[in-house]
Amino acid sequence: GAGVSQSPSNKVTEKGKDVELRCDPISGHTALYWYRQSLGQGLEFLIYFQGNSAPDKSGLPSDRFSAERTGGSVSTLTIQRTQQEDSAVYLCASSLSAGTGNTIYFGEGSWLTVV
């Protein structure tokens, strides 16, 4: 596609439920990132995928968070047993390759509200 596509754009869920957020990166981009943006805060790195290499999960805040990337393209971020503090915008991004200095393109984000 023309840009990074994320779905759903908005999600309201009850505390304790699981949610899945989907990201479709720019075609041909081998690197994929998930960031979290809380109200009034900067962007917090969550996880990074590069090709078939093991992902860098160092930013995941707890074991309730997981992500996978199938076939080197689409990625799904899963949050289990959601808590109110998980409410945030979850941004997916991609870049052509992993080298430092490659432009990172962001999607519009998935707005998650946990009630």
Place this chain on the structure above:
Amino acid sequence: GENVEQHPSTLSVQEGDSAVIKCTYSDSASNYFPWYKQELGKGPQLIIDIRSNVGEKKDQRIAVTLNKTAKHFSLHITETQPEDSAVYFCAASGRRGYSTLTFGKGTMLLVSP
């Protein structure tokens, strides 16, 4: 790990004035410094970036300066327009050897007509 500080958190200017946003970083290994603009309800969009082998870069009304010795970099917007109103984020990259960015907390710029 890397830490990026950004100031000010909010900035109000009159149309036509200049705006300056400053960032400092902690990791001397960082070598790539992009700036993103985020409009309400949208994802961040890259507006300009600079690499560590360059001290200044300009693109029309936008310029970025980098001082590696002091570990700070700044965004300069001249002749501001109301459509420049948005949240601006600075970021730094390089420690991991790949593109993952550490972001500042953002500056909300408001340009009044």
